[in-house]
Amino acid sequence: MAGSGEGRGWLYKIGGGGAVVAVGMFGHHALPLWLAAACLGLGGLAVVFGSCEAMIKSVEGVGKRVGWNPFVAGTMAGLASNVPELVMLGFVLAAAPRVGFIVTCLTLHVGALAFGLYSGFLPRDATGHARLPEPLVKISTDLFAAAAGVFLGTGLVMLMLRTFSAGDHGGEGLGAADLYVLGAALLFVQIVATLELVKRFSSDEKEEAHDGPSGSAGSAADGPPPVAPPSWGTIAGFGAIGLATSVLGGHAVGDFADILVEALDEAGYPEMVGALLLSVFASAGAFAMIVTSHANKMYDVALASAAGQVSQVPFVVLPVALILLAILAQTGVIPTASSGAILPIDLETTSVMLLAFPPMLMLWKAVQDDGQVSWVETAAMICVFGIVIYLLAVHG
Secondary structure (H helix, E strand, C coil): CCCCCCCCCHHHHHHHHHHHHHHHHCCCCCCCHHHHHHHHHHHHHHHHHHHHHHHHHHHHHHHHHHHCHHHHHHHHHHHHHHHHHHHHHHHHHHHHHHHHHEEEEEEEHHHHHHHHHHHHCCCCCCCCCCCCHHHHHHHHHHHHHHHHHHHHHHHHHHHHHHHCCCCCCCCCECHHHHCCCHHHHHHHHHHHHHHHHHHHHHCCHHHHHHCCCCCCCCCCCCCCCCCCCCCCCHHHHHHHHHHHHHHHHHHHHHHHHHHHHHHHHHHCCHHHHHHHHHHHHCCCHHHHHHHHHCCCHHHHHHHHHHHHHHHHHHHHHHHHHHHHHHHHCCCCCCCCCCCCCEEECCCCHHHHHHCCCHHHHHHHHHHHHHEECCCHHHHHHHHHHHHHHHHHHCCC
16 A cells, blocks of 8 residues: 655654643643644644544554455554544534534545545546445445434434423433434444454455555555565554544544634624534544545545444444433433433434435435546535535534
């Protein structure tokens, strides 16, 4: 794979970004609020980018050791890049449970738009089509379809519960049992999908058999001669550094986002605007993985990260958030309604669920029909995803 050189840029990003974060954290009493926030935001993003490069090196090493192809390796790296997002969401959920849930769902919309935008940067053939890796066509599309069903079904049930004041909580919201069941079921799907991905598509042979997005970039012919794979100790070291620093970066970006959202709220902006900005910053790890991988011409890794940012929200981030909400409520960290409801059912929480259906349907159709993305499909994805985000932000 490409991108496994000896560059130390990731160390400079972590070190420099960490120093800037320290200035924002420990010098906030002596600095103007906007400057301290800027230090937290910019420094945190730098640390997240550096941590993602470290995780890419770790996953690259594992891929070389066990024979993973770039897409499978990128998917695993994408799973690891969820750490900063989960850290940030954990703080948001503890402080404002309802907003945290909305941010989690909006992250899917932001990720879908990022996938549509990134598809425009993929290498294309003479007909203007970008061929997609087989795992994305055969497994990720199943996840897109499943997520569409989950969001539509759950959103409709929430709507009916609220309309008819039905259920154990009189339509006020979802309780702990509901959150545990939904979270466990969604995590189960991700576990099965990951095992199936590794079992069916981990070999490089299938990727070498066709000329996919990464088939011409990142091959041994375009890079330096093959080198011995890193040791397991080196791989573990990169992974540990990446995960630890991603927590630091995610926390700093979360603090910056909190300050920004409070300022927007005081200025009278709609709640959804602040939640949307929080979702963008929550996705910083995945965006860093996409940008870093694409810059290293690891197109399959970047594409896996972009697709994972969509499919892993409903099956990794959302279930963790739901289970965490139940735990926080049962331990007294967050309040519950008099009926015992934890997650309120209202216009915002219902709309982010129901309006996640069109993006999932669009992604399933664009990828599954022929395993390629045309310019028309790219334009349609950007249009549909952009309109949904706009409507949620302005009228949600």
